[in-house]
Amino acid sequence: MLTLSAAQTIVTAALAEAKAKGMKPLSVVVLDARAMPIAVVSEDGCSLGRFDIARGKAMGALAFGVGSRRLAAMAAERPAFITGVTHSVGELIPGPGGVLIKDAQGQIIGAVGISGDTGDNDELAAIAGIKAAGHTPDAG
Secondary structure, eight states: OOOHHHHHHHHHHHHHHHHHTTOOOOEEEEEETTSOEEEEEEOTTOOTTHHHHHHHHHHHHHHHTSOHHHHHHHHHHOHHHHHHHHHHHOOOOOSSOEEEEEOTTSOEEEEEEEESSOHHHHHHHHHHHHHHTTOEEEOO
């Protein structure tokens, strides 16, 4: 189970990593395994769509059970399929920055979506946050 305390640690550590690396302002969305938001933060200066993109990255990771980096590869391989799924699942962003959160047994307990910098940097911040909370990241 993903706790509020763990989600808050993920957010805090992800933002600290971003600051240390000089990243642009981020939106961070932490969802539990049921896709319910546990923690949501948007830094000052985030552009308008960042929250929606971050949530879409996390939702896509949960919907497919893979990190959004893998989802991006799937979209390139089968664009019509991803478009169709987007209509049924809803918001889904296939690009780096959506990282699954796994427990010690390898079970998916949630996902983090981050948007604001490059996809690679968004993903790095998510991974740092998940590790700081003592869980295993799966970026795909």
